[in-house]
Amino acid sequence: MDISVKNISFSIKNTVILSDISASIASMECVGIVGPNGSGKSTLLKCIYRVLQPDAGEIFFDGSNIKNMTLKESARAVSVMAQDNSYAFDFLVEDIVLLGRTPYKKMLQFDNEADYKIVKNALKTVGLAGFEKRNFSAISGGEKQRVILARALAQNTSCLIMDEPTNHLDIKYQMQTMEIVKKHKFTSIIAIHDLNIAALYCDRIIALKDGQIVGNDVPEKLLTPEFIYYLYEVLSEVHMNKKTGKVNIIYMPSDSNICK
Structure with a gap:
């Protein structure tokens, strides 16, 4: 699935967060979004996965304006690994991953054997086989990150949006997470602070500063000492x-x- 963002702007009260952002992500392309804190990375992602509604501009999934799509249709196209994955109640790991199957359910429809098989395979993929009956609140921060990745895999979409996915992960699981993304050939948009991880795994990097795109190129061309100094x-x-x-x-x- 390809994604097109056209002239997106977003403000909170009188503070401009995003200003006239336009970008295209090709099918199966892995694009990293980098920039200092407050540059608008998370806000841009939230506009794409419809948590926030931009003040202006349009977003397209495979040429279809997301304004004309239901939320369920969007959820079948795009899965999300957000920064905040806290829950007010305690759930089993299995229950968290099963949430990825929600876009395929009718109202009050129960999970079936096929859903549980998908959950089991997703947890195995992220290195958490056997965690199904563990309490989500009782596992480590890094394990929680991998459970959320498993939930995204269980959602079975062609596009994956990730906001700081390697937070709380040690080096092994940082690389494993990115390798899982590359192996599944998602169209992926990843907000990330670690430039070395971005350079190693992203096909292209879009750099934001003060709510505007200030760089858009392959890592080998964009990430020069001069540009890194300008950005950070x-x-x-x-x-x-x-x-x-x-x-x-x-x-x-x-x-x-x-x-x-």
Whole structure:
């Protein structure tokens, strides 16, 4: 599924969060959204997955304006791994992952054997086989992140939106999470702080600053020391890894001479 964002703007009271954002994501493309805190990354994602309604502009899924789609139709097209995954009540891990099957249910329809099989396979994929009957509140933050990824996999969509998906994860599961996304060939849009993870796994990076797109290119071209300094005011060295063909970023102390 391809996604097109056209001239999206969003404000809260008199504060502009997004200003005239336009971008296209091709089918099965993995696009990273980077930028400093407050740049509008999460707001842009929320507009795409319909938690927020933009003040202006339009969003299209495979050429269809999402304004003309029901929420259930959107949920069958796009799954979401958001930052906040807290629940007011305690649930079993199995129950959380089963929520991914909701868009396919009629009112009051019960989960069936096929749903439970999908849940089991999704948990196995994220390395949590056997966690079905564990209490969600009793597992670690990293395990909760993987449960939410399993829920997204169980939703069986062609597009996955992820907001800081590697938070709380150790290095192994950061990489495993991204490899799962790449293996499933989603159209994926991922807000991410770790530029090295973004460079390693994203086909393209869109950079936001002050609610505007300030960069849009493949990681090897976009992530230069000069651009990283412009975006984050952090000094860095950028090297090409000969084995992976990907850039690797080394951050430098502020008294370095790079970019000065």
